[in-house]
Structure formats: structure tokens, C-alpha cells
Amino acid sequence: MATKKARMTDQGPAPGYAVLDGQIVPFDDARVHILTHTFNYGTGVFEGIRGYWNDRRDELFIVRFNEHIERLVANCRVLMLDPGHSVDEITDLCLDLVRKNEFRQDIYLRPIVYCPALRVGPGMSDEHALAVYNIPMGHYHDPSRALDVMISTWRRTDDNAIPARGKINGAYVNSSLAITEAHRAGFDDAILLNPDGHVSEGSVMNLCIVRGGVLITPPVTANILEGITRADVMGLAVSELGLRVVEREIDRTELYYADEVFFCGTGAKILGVGSVDRRVIGEGGVGPVTRKLQKLYDAIVHGEDDRYGDWLTPVYAG
């Protein structure tokens, strides 16, 4: 039977090319076998990277490229995966792919280090490979609207179960359960608690609250992904907004008392939360600190704030 050619992804036109086994191939040839170990057991690590198109500068800017690839390679340690390439080689390969796809719109880039072995049984073999895809991508949620979220009945996986820090493919079943539950219950998204009952993060994004002029976020030991955007937001809060930033445990009910709650992440960007468990947060809209951070972040990632030019890798001029 002839296989159908992908003309579209759920995010827009299908790209021309992807990377499979470390080689650039036509997008429709980037397929894996049904027996592939990672398809069966989730034994891979991945990254989610965004690029933003700037019409005025006629350029596509990839955000925090090096930090993402460094995290990918670091995360390989958890599963004892060998990415088979250095950080620079993976970066160059990803950049070659993005250039070849010639998108002139906002994009998403996903490198995955995975186990290609056709092998039954969860034990991993020593065979590891690199795949990358690059597709157009718009907003994850509309950033102008404050989200209605619930505390998930699903707990974030513990570091000694499946470490959230590792950005492990199989770990995202935890996020899928939380998002799907929230959608079916009529919410926009979910916040997950740790096994000990404290706040960890959103389904696929980190979480911050603003209370009494202080920005508070759970520490990296709270079963969170050590978010690149989280670190940037903490930096901007101090340097641009003059806020005090504190990393500490957050109780569930502190969310109800917060002046603002917001999510941050590469995919999500910065998103205000208007209610948690149907309790209105602050005025119920996107709060003033969240709005300021959204504006700053948006300008930076679109290449409109030269002070933060070092966050960006230009795709076509470079």
C-alpha cells in the first residue's frame, strides 16, 4: 500500500525534510518501525526549541539554541544514551535542517535521542540514534487570555520514578494524563503537585506566582523540568522589573492567595492564569507583572530587543 504523503501537520504545512539516524532525509521518509524500542517504551530524551520569524529583519531567530542542545546532551546521561554527536555537531545539523526547510514563519524544532533497536523488552541496547523534526508552530494557548486551570488529580512523577528533569519521552504520559483530564473537565490546562503535595509545575511548562511584589517559583528539586524560560523569566524579573525572586516550595492553597499565577516555557511562552480550581486569581485576567514579562519576552525572542541579542541564533544570515 502506498503511504500517504504528509502535506500538513496539525501546526501548518509539512516541512520538506527531517533528520533520521543523524541524516537529513525527505520528511516522509523519516519513519520508524513498529518494533522500535522508543516507540514501545518511551526510552528517549528530547528538546522543544522555538524559532521566531521577524518580517522587518527578514530573519528567523532560534531562541536559546545552545542551552537546549546542551540540556539534550546532559539529559542523555539519565538514560545512558549516547547522542553520537557533540553539542556543536547537533546544533549544526539542526541548523542545516531548518535552513533546508526554508520556513519564513514561527517554527518548532524537536531533536530526539532515541533507541532504534527493534527489540522487545524494556532493557535498552547500546544502539542509539538522533532524529530531528522542524515544523511551523503558532501559540500553544492564546497569550492574551488568562487560563482557567485545575489542580490535576495526577501527581508529577518523582525524580526516583521517572525524572521530570530528564525530558524523557515516556515521562510525557504524565503530562498527557493531566492535560486530557483538564480538557475533559472544561479547563484550559493543569497544574501538577508533587508526590508530597506541593506545587511542581504546569503540564508542559514551569509555574511562577507573584505575591506581595515577590516572584516565587518552585525549586529545581520540586520534580520540575529545569526550564530555560524559567531561568530567563527569573532574570528578567530581577533586572527589568526590580522584583525579588525566591525559589521555594509552594502550597496548593498559596495559588488561591496569589496576586498572579503564570506559566512559562519555550512552547507555552508566558501565559497568565485567571483561575485555579475555579477560584479567581487576582483580578481574574492576565496580571500586570505577567503582562510586562510577556511584552519583554516577546520583543526579545522576535529579535526586537538588542540588549538580549545573545539569546538568539539567526538562521539565514548566520
Ligand SMILES: Cc1ncc(COP(=O)(O)O)c(C=O)c1O
Ligand atoms: C514539563 C515541562 N516543564 C517545563 C517546561 C519549560 O521548559 P523550557 O522553558 O526549557 O522550555 C517544559 C517544556 O517546554 C516541559 O515540558
